[in-house]
Amino acid sequence: MRLTVEMQDFIPAHSKEAIMAEFGLQEGGRVQQAIDEAVIDYCLPYCPMETGTLAKSAYAATRVGSGVVEYAGPYAHYMYYGNVYGPNIPIKDEEGNVEGFFSKKGVTKQPTGNKIKYKTTYNPLAGSFWFERMKADHMNDILALARRVARGRG
Numbered sequence: 001m002r003l004t005v006e007m008q009d010f011i012p013a014h015s016k017e018a019i020m021a022e023f024g025l026q027e028g029g030r031v032q033q034a035i036d037e038a039v040i041d042y043c044l045p046y047c048p049m050e051t052g053t054l055a056k057s058a059y060a061a062t063r064v065g066s067g068v069v070e071y072a073g074p075y076a077h078y079m080y081y082g083n084v085y086g087p088n089i090p091i092k093d094e095e096g097n098v099e100g101f102f103s104k105k106g107v108t109k110q111p112t113g114n115k116i117k118y119k120t121t122y123n124p125l126a127g128s129f130w131f132e133r134m135k136a137d138h139m140n141d142i143l144a145l146a147r148r149v150a151r152g153r154g
Contacts, residue, residue: 024149027067028066029065030149031146036064036066036067038141039069040058043069043134044123045125046125046127046131046133046134048126049122050119054075057071058071060072078109080130081128082115082116082129083115084112084114086109086110
């Protein structure tokens with residue numbers, strides 16, 4: 001005979017929330033806060049960084065503890081996915097060298113099929129899909145942090 005024994009069978013419904021809170025596991029609790037902060041910190045070297053605006057925007061745009069890390073800025077989406085959106089009109093200096101691009105107001109940008117060439121001067125790991133790449137490198141670090149925080153040692 002096989003008996004299935006699950007933890008929730010032994011915890012009264014009214015106690016589950018108390019146990020979750022005791023270990024900081026409730027929504028918005030200290031474990032989720034630690035995970036959100038760690039994700040932002042660990043992602044920083046993987047984010048494109050020329051001025052730092054995009055990479056650092058997560059510190060202000062994220063509601064820490066929500067489980068959602070947000071990067072602000074009109075270009076955050078296409079920088080993350082690595083696709084050039086257009087139409088883009090080149091801005092040229094007096095010698096005819098391209099200094100940047102602009103788009104006409106009211107024109108909806110569409111993917112061009114071209115990949116973004118990320119500058120790696122400041123962040124050698126900069127590129128698209130920075131969360132997935134960071135997670136591949138630091139998943140165990142973040143899980144260890146979550147365990148320490150849940151045990152009250154973080």
